Amino acid sequence: QVQLVESGGGLVQTGGSLRLSCAASRSIFSSISINDMGWYRQVPGEQRELVAAIAVDFMTNYADSVKGRFTISRDNAKNTVNLQMDSLKPEDTAVYYCHAAYSSKLGGPTYDSWGQGTQVTVSS
Numbered sequence: 001q002v003q004l005v006e007s008g009g010g011l012v013q014t015g016g017s018l019r020l021s022c023a024a025s026r027s028i029f030s031s032i033s034i035n036d037m038g039w040y041r042q043v044p045g046e047q048r049e050l051v052a053a054i055a056v057d058f059m060t061n062y063a064d065s066v067k068g069r070f071t072i073s074r075d076n077a078k079n080t081v082n083l084q085m086d087s088l089k090p091e092d093t094a095v096y097y098c099h100a101a102y103s104s105k106l107g108g109p110t111y112d113s114w115g116q117g118t119q120v121t122v123s124s
Helices: none
Strands: 004-006 010-013 020-022 030-040 049-054 058-063 069-074 079-086 094-104 112-114 118-123
Touching: 004 094, 004 118, 020 030, 020 094, 020 118, 030 069, 049 079, 058 069, 058 118, 112 118
Parallel strands: 010 118
Antiparallel strands: 004 020, 020 079, 030 049, 030 094, 049 058, 069 079, 094 112, 094 118
């Protein structure tokens, strides 16, 4: 199983910036392939929603609400994914979760792994 370790997050004022980082456990690199990586967020009482995703070929997908403000990037050699969040708004306040889809290098099904979540709070 792939373990994801997140860092970043915190409290910031409206218009400020934060950077989230996520790294996959290094012990599994030789046996598995990390496919899509991304960030989701969840507000209490609501469903978890996609914020941004990035494929192995670096194609990206963003939620409409964050387009032009957030930038997702990844390092395939290190199996890390980052989310640069600029021009933050109070409605961006949520717990942010790192996600990775992975499979065995020998083939087979794709599995999902999630980070533990990191709180982002944007004050007005």
